[in-house]
Amino acid sequence: MxxxxxxxxxxxxxxxxxxxxxxxxxxxxxxxxxxxxxxxxxxxxxxxxxxxxxxxxxxxxxxxxxxxxxxxxxxxxxxxxxxxxxxxxxxxxxxxxHLPVDVHPELGNNALLAKQLGISNLQGLEDTTYSIPVYGELETPISAEELSQRIEKALGRTPTLCNDFIEEYSQKQIKTVGICTGGGQDYIDLAASKGLDAFISGEISERTHHSACEQGIYYFAAGHHATERDGIKAVGQWLADEYGLDVEFIDIPNPA
Incomplete structure (x- = not known):
């Protein structure tokens, strides 16, 4: 208690x-x-x-x-x-x-999604103490299709993938990946300016597709709700483990 x-x-x-x-x-x-x-x-x-x-x-x-x-x-x-x-x-x-659960290095949405996808060496994309978007590296380069499959396995839904149909991307492998769970699609421009191969967020806007295609970066929209379940769930589990509280996570389905 x-x-x-x-x-x-x-x-x-x-x-x-x-x-x-x-x-x-x-x-x-x-x-x-x-x-x-x-x-x-x-x-x-x-x-x-x-x-x-x-x-x-x-x-x-x-x-x-x-x-x-x-x-x-x-x-x-x-x-x-x-x-x-x-x-x-x-x-x-x-x-x-809100943001404290996005950016926490252990219990945060970004960190937990990166771990599930095999992305390590996380760093902030922004030059701030608590950068909202982060980026890291895959151990070995993989195709966009394989990263999409990893996302689907981790989150239980197929992500929307931009520019996979453009011929010049067909053989492009992904090594560096940026992440901003939830509604972080506009950080794609910052990710592209850093030379990342791919960027993952929850939502997609009409402009996101053009940003991805014109700047040479893959974009994966994996769902706002889906990308932000794990952080608050992890915080609750931490409270249960540390303080013996009865904590139950309830997932209210949301297609967004």
Missing amino acids: LHNLELERILDSKLDSNAIKDYAPNGLQVEGKTEIRKIVTGVTASLHLINEAIKRNADAILVHHGYFWKNESPCIRGMKGKRIKQLLVNDINLYGY
Whole structure:
């Protein structure tokens, strides 16, 4: 059992959240009961996830995508009102950690995806202490088709691959790979400027295809939700291992 504010302190320390500038507040976003024994983790604090947590008598929900995003309306009404009402009525704490769960070197989405794909020697693409996109190397060069198969095996879905149909790419092998899980498709230009062979993110925009083709870099869109399941799941497992809490990850399917 942990006090709800103590849990926030533990998570802030482990994820170094105070050192990371983000688009939403990290930490305890909606306060509930003071004593926490049961935690439900998930990617997004949707109403579906909240209702599943209620069924399981959870004291807290820990997510990657919480509330109160930059430029979001401050009014608690409509969809947001229904979600927050369910949390308050059921006295459930909501903790949200966004970029800290993307960039953590052990428990982060980028690091965990790289490990699953056999990408090592991770470094930041940006010249900052906590670079959001990272890049690394495969032990031996592989084809785009093989990397696509690795992604599918790791995430359970076939990624969208740009420029594989262009003849000049048919024999190009991949050695260096950039990663930014979630909605990081626009980092493809930075990855291309660094001379990387490929870049992986969750989403794809119309412009991404042209960026990939014109700059000579493979692009894999592997799903926003799919690329960001493992980080928050790993944080929850760490809490269970270190503090003996009852933690359960619930995957609410999302095709995006």
